[in-house]
Structures are given as C-alpha cells and as structure tokens.
Amino acid sequence: MPNLKPPVTTTEQALRYRDELQAIDPSVEYLMTLYLSPELTPEEIHKAAQAGIVGVKSYPRGVTTNSEGGIESYEAYHPVFAAMEEAGMVLNLHGEVPSSAATNTCVLNAEPAFLPHLRKLHARFPRLRIVLEHATTRAAVECVKSLGPTVACSITAHHLSLTVDDWAGQAWHFCKPVAKYPDDRAALQEVVKEGHPRFFLGSDSAPHPYESKAAASPTSACAAGVYTSPILLPLVAHLLESFGALDKLEGFVSGHGRAFYERPVGEGAVRVVLRRASNHVVASQGYGAGPTHVVPFWAGKQLGWEIGGNAS
Numbered sequence: 001m002p003n004l005k006p007p008v009t010t011t012e013q014a015l016r017y018r019d020e021l022q023a024i025d026p027s028v029e030y031l032m033t034l035y036l037s038p039e040l041t042p043e044e045i046h047k048a049a050q051a052g053i054v055g056v057k058s059y060p061r062g063v064t065t066n067s068e069g070g071i072e073s074y075e076a077y078h079p080v081f082a083a084m085e086e087a088g089m090v091l092n093l094h095g096e097v098p099s100s101a102a103t104n105t106c107v108l109n110a111e112p113a114f115l116p117h118l119r120k121l122h123a124r125f126p127r128l129r130i131v132l133e134h135a136t137t138r139a140a141v142e143c144v145k146s147l148g149p150t151v152a153c154s155i156t157a158h159h160l161s162l163t164v165d166d167w168a169g170q171a172w173h174f175c176k177p178v179a180k181y182p183d184d185r186a187a188l189q190e191v192v193k194e195g196h197p198r199f200f201l202g203s204d205s206a207p208h209p210y211e212s213k214a215a216a217s218p219t220s221a222c223a224a225g226v227y228t229s230p231i232l233l234p235l236v237a238h239l240l241e242s243f244g245a246l247d248k249l250e251g252f253v254s255g256h257g258r259a260f261y262e263r264p265v266g267e268g269a270v271r272v273v274l275r276r277a278s279n280h281v282v283a284s285q286g287y288g289a290g291p292t293h294v295v296p297f298w299a300g301k302q303l304g305w306e307i308g309g310n311a312s
Contacts, residue, residue: 003059009034011044033090034056036056036080040080042079045089046086074120074121094177095135096111111177115139122147152256152260157239160185163185164178175224189245192245197251199252201257231282231297235297276306280303
C-alpha cells in the first residue's frame with residue numbers, strides 16, 4: 001500500500017519501495033500501487049503499468065492513516081481512470097467518505113455513504129477492475145455482488161471477528177473502516193462461506209508502534225490499524241472453521257485474489273501447509289522493544305492452527 005510518509009506517488013518511488021522490500025525477502029512477489037493524488041497523470045499511469053505496477057489506491061481525505069493528502073472528488077481523476085482501464089491496472093478504493101455533521105456522517109455509516117461513488121465509477125468505467133478494500137458492512141457486500149465481474153472486494157481477518165463492542169474503548173481493535181454491527185459481521189462471514197469468487201482476503205495489517213496505539217491523549221488519537229501479519233493464515237483458518245467455512249480457505253486467501261489480479265500460480269510454486277495446533281498462543285507482550293514494539297491482534301489468545309511448513 002502506498003500511504004507511506006511521504007506517499008508513493010510516482011513510478012520511481014514505487015520501484016524503490018519494491019527494491020527495499022525485496023532486500024528484506026526476495027522470495028515474495030510484491031504487487032506495487034501508487035497513491036491517487038493530483039500529481040498522478042495518465043502518462044504516469046502508462047509508465048507505471050509498463051514497469052509492472054499493478055494498481056492505484058484511493059484514500060478519501062482524512063479518513064485513515066496517512067490520508068491527509070487523499071482525494072475529495074473523483075471527477076477530476078476520470079482521465080487517470082480511463083488510462084488505468086486501458087492499461088489494465090486495478091483501482092483499490094478505501095470505501096469511506098469523511099465524517100461530516102452536515103451530512104450526519106461518522107465512522108459507523110461512512111462506508112454505506114461511499115457506495116454510490118463505487119456504483120458511479122463502475123458505470124462510467126465498466127472495464128476498470130476495482131477492489132473495494134476491507135469492507136465492513138452488509139451494504140458493501142450486497143453492492144459488490146450486484147456489480148459486474150470487474151468489481152471485487154477484500155475482507156480482513158479482524159473484520160470477520162470484531163464488532164463495535166470490541167473496539168469501543170479498546171485501542172488495539174481500532175482500525176478504519178471500524179468494525180460494525182453483528183449483522184454486518186455475519187454478512188462478511190456468509191459471503192466467505194459462500195465461496196464467492198470476487199471476495200478475498202486483504203490483510204490490512206498495520207504494525208503501529210505500541211506508543212501510537214496506547215498513548216492517546218486529549219490532543220492525539222490512537223493510530224488506526226490492527227496488526228495481524230504474524231498470525232494471519234492460522235487466524236483466518238481458525239475463524240473460517242468457527243463459522244463452517246474452512247473448506248473455502250484456499251480460495252479466500254489465495255485463489256480468488258490471484259484470479260482477479262491475473263497472477264496465476266507458477267510452476268514450482270510453494271504451497272503453505274497449515275496444521276492443527278494444540279498450544280499456539282499469540283505473543284501476549286508483542287514483538288520488539290521501544291519504538292519498534294508492536295502488539296498483534298489476539299495477543300495472549302490461543303489459535304487452533306499453525307503454519308506447519310511448505311510443500312511443492
């Protein structure tokens with residue numbers, strides 16, 4: 001994701017970022033995206049596509065981490081979207097509108113208020129592949145299902161688990177979009193259990209330092225984001241099993257997303273193997289120390305699965 005400081009807005013920045021990531025782990029294929037901003041032009045889109053950059057991420061202004069430079073209107077970006085449609089790039093949408101007293105909008109209804117924008121974009125650019133990122137509501141699920149094969153949706157592991165009661169007053173479960181009502185969580189679980197091919201895992205894993213999550217004050221709010229990376233696959237297996245969807249695991253975490261992004265499994269690809277765990281307790285104190293201290297989702301809780309190795 002490109003919402004770094006500074007944001008990744010050019011092809012050169014994205015390629016440098018990819019090089020930094022590959023230096024950490026060259027075995028991973030990193031799919032790079034650009035930050036939708038006024039500096040982005042159709043010419044840059046074609047340049048990025050030729051360099052292997054797969055998408056552009058849209059952040060409405062001020063709704064999530066490092067979104068201060070986000071957009072306020074999509075109409076100005078129609079030439080960029082037309083270039084993306086032509087180049088075969090994916091538009092990744094953070095699906096919320098900013099809170100506003102004038103429109104009675106806040107974190108609980110910001111996602112449903114965004115869905116008309118998604119419908120308009122799809123109608124204007126029907127061949128543009130669009131992913132509504134980290135959906136949290138039944139309204140979003142039904143909207144995506146009603147649209148064509150070029151519109152997909154990512155769902156996080158933590159949104160398959162959390163509701164409003166879990167994050168209200170609990171900084172470690174606070175993310176954007178916020179988890180919603182039990183019926184919304186049920187809708188996410190239902191579409192995963194259905195095995196719908198246009199819904200797939202998006203980790204949205206945010207390793208905010210301990211101080212950023214716990215040290216809220218009258219002048220600074222806690223950082224929005226949940227850290228799931230260290231336990232992601234076992235956590236997803238655990239959650240899917242809890243609502244009878246374990247048989248949909250591979251499609252949800254791998255197959256559906258690969259198909260939408262047109263990244264087929266290559267010959268000799270390594271398959272991750274999960275096995276049942278009798279004593280897999282998530283690190284209760286987190287990882288690292290000082291400014292690198294991060295606390296994972298489900299810290300101190302037990303998971304029923306663990307990564308057991310790799311198989312060809």
